[in-house]
Amino acid sequence: xxxxxxxxxxxxxxxxxxxxxxxxxxxxxxxxxxxxxxxxxxxxxxxxxxxxxxxxxxxxxxxxxx
Amino acid sequence: xxxxxxxxxxxxxxxxxxxxxxxxxxxxxxxxxxxxxxxxxxxxxxxxxxxxxxxxxxxxxxxxxxxxxxxxxxxxxxxxxxxxxxxxxxxxxxxxxxxxxxxxxxxxxxxxxxxxxxxxxxxxxxxxxxxxxxxxxxxxxxxxxxxxxxxxxxxxxxxxxxxxxxxxxxxxxxxxxxxxxxxxxxxxxxxxxxxxxxxxxxxxxxxxxxxxxxxxxxxxxxxxxxxxxxxxxxxxxxxxxxxxxxxxxxxxxxxxxxxxxxxxxxxxxxxxxxxxxxxxxxxxxxxxxxxxxxxxxxxxxxxxxxxxxxxxxxxxxxxxxxxxxxxxxxxxxxxxxxxxxxxxxxxxxxxxxxxxxxxxxxxxxxxxxxxxxxxxxxxxxxxxxxxxxxxxxxxxxxxxxxxxxxxxxxxxxxxxxxxxxxxxxxxxxxxxxxxxxxxxxxxxxxxxxxxxxxxxxxxxxxxxxxxxxxxx
Numbered sequence: 001x002x003x004x005x006x007x008x009x010x011x012x013x014x015x016x017x018x019x020x021x022x023x024x025x026x027x028x029x030x031x032x033x034x035x036x037x038x039x040x041x042x043x044x045x046x047x048x049x050x051x052x053x054x055x056x057x058x059x060x061x062x063x064x065x066x
Numbered sequence: 067x068x069x070x071x072x073x074x075x076x077x078x079x080x081x082x083x084x085x086x087x088x089x090x091x092x093x094x095x096x097x098x099x100x101x102x103x104x105x106x107x108x109x110x111x112x113x114x115x116x117x118x119x120x121x122x123x124x125x126x127x128x129x130x131x132x133x134x135x136x137x138x139x140x141x142x143x144x145x146x147x148x149x150x151x152x153x154x155x156x157x158x159x160x161x162x163x164x165x166x167x168x169x170x171x172x173x174x175x176x177x178x179x180x181x182x183x184x185x186x187x188x189x190x191x192x193x194x195x196x197x198x199x200x201x202x203x204x205x206x207x208x209x210x211x212x213x214x215x216x217x218x219x220x221x222x223x224x225x226x227x228x229x230x231x232x233x234x235x236x237x238x239x240x241x242x243x244x245x246x247x248x249x250x251x252x253x254x255x256x257x258x259x260x261x262x263x264x265x266x267x268x269x270x271x272x273x274x275x276x277x278x279x280x281x282x283x284x285x286x287x288x289x290x291x292x293x294x295x296x297x298x299x300x301x302x303x304x305x306x307x308x309x310x311x312x313x314x315x316x317x318x319x320x321x322x323x324x325x326x327x328x329x330x331x332x333x334x335x336x337x338x339x340x341x342x343x344x345x346x347x348x349x350x351x352x353x354x355x356x357x358x359x360x361x362x363x364x365x366x367x368x369x370x371x372x373x374x375x376x377x378x379x380x381x382x383x384x385x386x387x388x389x390x391x392x393x394x395x396x397x398x399x400x401x402x403x404x405x406x407x408x409x410x411x412x413x414x415x416x417x418x419x420x421x422x423x424x425x426x427x428x429x430x431x432x433x434x435x436x437x438x439x440x441x442x443x444x445x446x447x448x449x450x451x452x453x454x455x456x457x458x459x460x461x462x463x464x465x466x467x468x469x470x471x472x473x474x475x476x477x478x479x480x481x482x483x484x485x486x487x488x489x490x491x492x493x494x495x496x497x498x499x500x501x502x503x504x505x506x507x508x509x510x511x512x513x514x515x516x517x518x519x520x521x522x523x524x525x526x527x528x529x530x531x532x533x534x535x536x537x538x
Contacts, residue, residue, distance in 0.1 A: 011413060015412055016397065016409070024409070027406060027410075028409055028410045028413065031382070031410040032410055032414065034375060034378065035375070035379045035382075037375070038376055039379070042372055043421060045425075045428075046421065046428065047428065050425065051424055054424060054426070054427020055277075055423070055430055055485060057427065058427055058430050058485075058510075059263065060309070062509065063309055063310075063510070
């Protein structure tokens with residue numbers, strides 16, 4: 001569920017010095033909901049071994065082993 | 067005669083200069099003249115450096131005269147996207163904010179180009195802070211497509227794309243975070259190579275997203291891209307994400323035949339999501355590959371949507387982190403459309419960002435195993451549409467009107483998330499006469515193999531690089 005507009009205005013004010021206009025707030029909320037939705041789906045699929053540097057490790061492994 | 071020089075591929079210029087058949091100064095004058103004539107009409111350059119270019123060209127000619135090795139890029143006129151530092155010149159990154167930020171030293175890739183004898187003509191226009199796939203720029207002018215100046219070049223390396231397509235530079239340096247080399251390559255009808263992540267240094271380059279950014283060449287031919295990569299690739303201790311080890315031998319691999327190459331045709335990845343004439347052009351490439359003896363089979367890419375979502379979390383968070391200070395202090399100095407893209411990243415949570423990074427490693431390992439364990443290269447369209455009008459925010463796709471920005475990155479951004487190489491190349495023209503681009507993707511560090519495959523397709527005539535006819 002997207003962040004309610006009132007909450008979005010409250011979040012924006014200290015960062016941008018203003019609450020921004022409703023259209024901009026709605027656009028930010030929609031994008032954040034997309035990120036949250038992705039997170040909800042991928043979270044249960046992560047293994048215990050998954051770590052933030054996993055991609056760098058993969059590149060090093062491919063580099064070493066071909 | 068002078069203008070004829072600008073029709074030569076970079077590799078041919080280097081060969082002639084090294085043999086003493088062509089002076090680097092003459093080549094530089096020819097390309098500079100063309101850049102001064104065409105550049106302002108297409109908004110190609112942010113700054114030309116005539117004096118610096120001619121000085122470098124004379125040094126190459128002196129080396130040839132003294133029988134010293136002038137380098138593999140001897141006298142090749144090159145343009146550099148203006149987010150790469152060149153000592154003594156501003157690195158604007160296409161912004162108003164950094165208009166006067168003078169670089170103290172050359173970026174390592176500029177040092178490599180200079181040491182190889184390249185003649186750097188100047189700094190190329192780009193989408194502000196490389197944060198946009200169209201080539202719009204309110205500060206330095208919208209970059210125009212040389213096949214139809216009312217159309218976009220694609221971005222963010224739009225100046226790089228139109229410079230190469232019109233012979234203003236033999237090749238150009240671009241950056242690619244979600245498609246910023248391959249999209250202008252596709253829309254302008256040239257070859258663009260997004261290298262394996264970490265293969266080319268990005269020290270001294272303004273970042274968009276540290277974990278996705280790559281630097282690479284756009285050129286008229288795959289051979290020119292390989293030649294550029296043979297100079298650009300290599301470990302750089304100044305870049306934290308630079309990979310160690312010997313770089314691939316790009317030029318040696320160019321003769322590799324297509325026979326036996328295992329090609330995955332990612333039909334379900336692009337066909338229904340592309341305009342019919344784009345999909346048909348890519349089908350013709352698949353057929354040409356098969357006729358040349360490549361083993362072509364259909365391949366599925368796992369969890370595309372999830373990976374795309376995770377990619378977004380990474381990119382918007384990192385872009386917001388880089389720009390946060392200016393977003394807070396100088397929001398009015400950004401292009402409002404770029405500012406709109408930066409703002410959401412300030413609210414992505416640290417855990418969402420880290421989960422996306424955790425997912426990336428596992429997903430990329432799965433793609434490496436399930437896709438590139440079966441095939442050497444994967445074929446798809448590079449962009450689902452040809453160049454849309456500069457004035458339009460939406461474009462038709464199979465009867466629906468969709469946002470141009472989303473369409474242009476829809477087939478490229480996944481490969482930044484994966485981290486392997488991708489080469490975009492021209493595969494024909496639309497009914498409107500606009501270029502159509504395909505791309506080959508590969509496992510990490512298979513860059514040379516992809517460029518060799520495109521080179522063979524060029525030799526067969528299945529890929530026909532040609533300069534845009536723009537002259538006025």
